[in-house]
Amino acid sequence: MRASVPRESVLTEAAATPAAASVGRASGRRRVRGGRVVSPRLPWWLVAVAVVGIAFVVAPVVVMATRGDWGQFWSLVTSDASLDALRLSLFTSVVSTAICVVVGVPVAMVLARTRFPGLSVVRALVLLPLVLPPVVCGLALLYAFGRRGPFGHALENAGISIAFTTTAVVISHVFVALPFLVLTLEGALKVRGTGPELAAASLGAGPSRTFWLVTLPSVAPALAGGALLAFARSLGEFGATLTFAGSLQGVTRTLPLEIYLQRETDPDAAVALSMLLVIVAVIVVALVHSAGGTRSFRRGLTDSVAA
Amino acid sequence: MRQLRSALGAVGAMCTIVGALALAGCSSDDGGTSTGSSTSGGDKTLVVFAAASLTDTFTTIAHQFEADHAGVTVKLSFAGSSDLVAQLQEGAPADVFASADEPNMKKLTDAGLAAGDPVPFATNVLTIVTPPDNPAGITSFQDLGKSGVKVDVCAPQVPCGNAAKEVEAATGVTIKPVSEESKVTDVLAKVTSGEADAGLVYVTDAKGALAKDAGSLKQIDFPESAKAVNTYPIVAVKDSKNADLASEFVAAVTGEAGQKVLQDAGFGAP
Structure with missing residues (x-):
């Protein structure tokens, strides 16, 4: 209860400054609340291009689905190899996403809220895995964390071997997925501005308290979105895992790797199996969306009460 | 001819700029190139789809072929045999297909896409590769079955993995691999980086890697191959x-x- 006192005053304070107030409105929380505000009309050409864009993404997947070997779908999906791959994919993606959140939030905070010479260079470097082909990411990891790499060698001496283990899969996933979370969160932090944090500080809240009670709650939807992107990237990760971790059933062969292998002998079966990946992704997106929606709705409510 | 090419190049560049239109524009452009060339003096382009393991040898053979056939350009496309068959089944325009194994060639003939019967032109056998210092002290195929040795192989679904399984069955040696790769290059990469203690690849893969960097790995041939x-x-x-x-x-x-080119690279006679 004590914690809520400074928070309310912070929000009242924030609403008093015009910039912070406009940010509060721009985040659209009032619209979420019951959807009473009527959306402005869009220009027709915008909608037309949007339709083409959506069709461009959806059409190939739909066409591919028609090519799958659906007669075999159930036996394919329930085979030992597929179940092992699905289990491994879910496990490694969840663990990787958790690590991305723990590491990515501080990275995004530093990139968005500090100034130092070379900041833009650091930002570009952190986003490197977005640009590098995944196979090259895998090679980089192999050279660094492999048995003969500087870090891998040190770990090996300490009795920890990552070569060909599930740990290697998680490392690959985190490496390629982290930029998605950082980029999403950094964008949200910048748009939001620092008004509420400055107000909290002026009221005597320390940096940690401000972070936990002001900053983090305010970017929770962006964090959820970033985590979702990171999860999706992990789930589909292929090149880096293949190059760095290898491919062994139940240990390192995730669903995309299983699909890739299946394709060697039976492309239609691979298509059917890849639908499993699509289904998993859709379920996860739906779950996060409903959970995130409820949460931001509730916060929107408390915020407006506080204001 | 040269002016035509550069004009077409400029058109190609514009197509790229126009973005979405490039898809339609540039593809008709390609058609223009080939018809344009064949009318202006018998220039022809031969498209060859070949298994990735043939990259070096077929590049050499194609150069020889171009030298022997004035006005002919050979365009080579290298990928996994199964990728190439899939592309051909989807109507990719190729004149020749060279597969790394018979099952993939059978897919093509079964689909009725081959002109005549396929001709065997080379053979390949497995060899053991280890990092240059051979940390696990491998000397024979039997050593790969020892516990604690990190052996990387191809998955049984791909030709090199299938061959490994056949040798295992014939020798009674059971390999417990740390990984089963889809591509030979992945096995090579894991061995040259020292991640794996040993790997099973084709002789030509080992020879190719050694030709590029003699110190990258150690090749250990074994009779059971x-x-x-x-x-x-x-x-x-x-x-x-x-x-x-x-x-x-x-x-x-x-x-x-x-x-000669093929056998210099380590391939056996058919």
């Missing part, structure tokens, strides 16, 4: 617009000069 000999077949693709040229290319690969 004769238990699994992989045969490479080649065939002209049906509906090729250059059927005569396609069969000439097949003849060049199976002929003396082509065979």
Whole structure:
């Protein structure tokens, strides 16, 4: 209860400054609340291009689905190899996403809220895995964390071997997925501005308290979105895992790797199996969306009460 | 001719700028190039789809072929045999297909896309590769079955993995691999980086890697490799617009000069 006192005053304070107030409105929380505000009309050409864009993404997947070997779908999906791959994919993606959140939030905070010479260079470097082909990411990891790499060698001496283990899969996933979370969160932090944090500080809240009670709650939807992107990237990760971790059933062969292998002998079966990946992704997106929606709705409510 | 090419190049560049239109624009552009060339003096382009393991040898053979056939350009496309068959089944325009194994060639003939019967033109056998210092002290195929040795192999679904399984069955040695890769290159990469203690690859892969960097790995041939000999077949693709040229290319690969190139790279005679 004590914690809520400074928070309310912070929000009242924030609403008093015009910039912070406009940010509060721009985040659209009032619209979420019951959807009473009527959306402005869009220009027709915008909608037309949007339709083409959506069709461009959806059409190939739909066409591919028609090519799958659906007669075999159930036996394919329930085979030992597929179940092992699905289990491994879910496990490694969840663990990787958790690590991305723990590491990515501080990275995004530093990139968005500090100034130092070379900041833009650091930002570009952190986003490197977005640009590098995944196979090259895998090679980089192999050279660094492999048995003969500087870090891998040190770990090996300490009795920890990552070569060909599930740990290697998680490392690959985190490496390629982290930029998605950082980029999403950094964008949200910048748009939001620092008004509420400055107000909290002026009221005597320390940096940690401000972070936990002001900053983090305010970017929770962006964090959820970033985590979702990171999860999706992990789930589909292929090149880096293949190059760095290898491919062994139940240990390192995730669903995309299983699909890739299946394709060697039976492309239609691979298509059917890849639908499993699509289904998993859709379920996860739906779950996060409903959970995130409820949460931001509730916060929107408390915020407006506080204001 | 040169002016035509540069004009077409400029058109290509514009297509890229226009973005979405490039898809339609540039593809008709390509058609223009080939018809334009064949009318202006018998220039022809032969498209050859070949297994990735043939990259070096077929590049050499193609150069020889171009030197012997004035006005002919050979375009090579290298990928996994199964990728290439899938592309051909989707209507990719190729005149010749060279597969790294018979099952993938069978997919093509079963689909009725081959002109005539495929001809075997090379063979390949497995070899053991280890990092240059051979940390696990491998000397024979039997050593790969020892516990604690990190052996990387191809998955049984791909030709090199299938061959490994055949040798295992013939020798009674059971390998517990740390990983089963889909591509030979992945096995090589894991061995040259020292991640794996040993790997099973084709002789030509090991030779190719050693030719590029003599210190990258150690090759250990073993007699039992004769238990699994992989045969490479080649065939002209049906509906090729250059059927005569396609069969000439097949003849060049199976002929003396082509065979020399292949055998220098470590391939066996068919």
